Amino acid sequence: xxxxxxxxKSEPETFSIHDLxxxxxxxxxxxxxxxxxxxxxxxxxxxxxxxVLFYHSNAEPSGVxxxxxxxxxxxxxxxxxxxxxxxFDPKSRAENPTWYAVDIEWVQTFTSVxxxxxxxxxxxxxxxxxxxxxxRLSVQAVSKLHFDRVLxxxxxxARGL
DNA sequence: GCCAACGTTGGC
DNA sequence: GCCAACGTTGGC
Numbered sequence: 001x002x003x004x005x006x007x008x009k010s011e012p013e014t015f016s017i018h019d020l021x022x023x024x025x026x027x028x029x030x031x032x033x034x035x036x037x038x039x040x041x042x043x044x045x046x047x048x049x050x051x052v053l054f055y056h057s058n059a060e061p062s063g064v065x066x067x068x069x070x071x072x073x074x075x076x077x078x079x080x081x082x083x084x085x086x087x088f089d090p091k092s093r094a095e096n097p098t099w100y101a102v103d104i105e106w107v108q109t110f111t112s113v114x115x116x117x118x119x120x121x122x123x124x125x126x127x128x129x130x131x132x133x134x135x136r137l138s139v140q141a142v143s144k145l146h147f148d149r150v151l152x153x154x155x156x157x158a159r160g161l
Numbered sequence: 162g163c164c165a166a167c168g169t170t171g172g173c
Numbered sequence: 174g175c176c177a178a179c180g181t182t183g184g185c
Contacts, residue, residue, distance in 0.1 A: 035168075037178055116184080134166035136182050163185085169182080
């Protein structure tokens with residue numbers, strides 16, 4: 001199957017692109033997702049090699065901060081099964097997990113964040129889910145066209161353009 | 162801190 | 174199955 005493209009949201013105060021870059025093996029397990037639509041994307045569609053726009057939400061500024069890639073197949077989210085974990089979900093069972101995670105690996109930290117405002121202003125990004133008013137989904141599919149355009153914007157922003 | 166836009170819960 | 178109440182997300 002062809003490489004897919006995603007946008008993952010994270011609050012940088014909780015876990016930023018820099019945290020990913022500095023993590024052991026520059027990799028982390030993307031768990032704790034507790035939204036069914038996002039779960040379906042992870043469980044049913046994510047695969048190793050997929051590319052990820054790493055988005056900082058509730059940030060100054062909010063925007064795309066870098067690139068990562070999916071580095072594992074989907075697996076049962078262990079945080080849902082651990083009674084001591086803040087993301088524990090008593091309804092999830094090891095033999096029939098409700099929630100899933102994947103590993104993601106750092107690829108690139110942008111010289112500076114591509115701000116949401118810049119994304120909004122770009123005609124080529126029209127229709128991108130993250131630009132929809134009230135968009136709260138933390139795992140979003142992104143078209144290759146939009147993914148490549150964001151990379152291009154990152155280069156422009158890095159040059160002060 | 163405010164508040165709009167959601168998703169979930171639970172009474173009926 | 175409906176829908177009001179509630180909790181959360183996230184831009185501003």
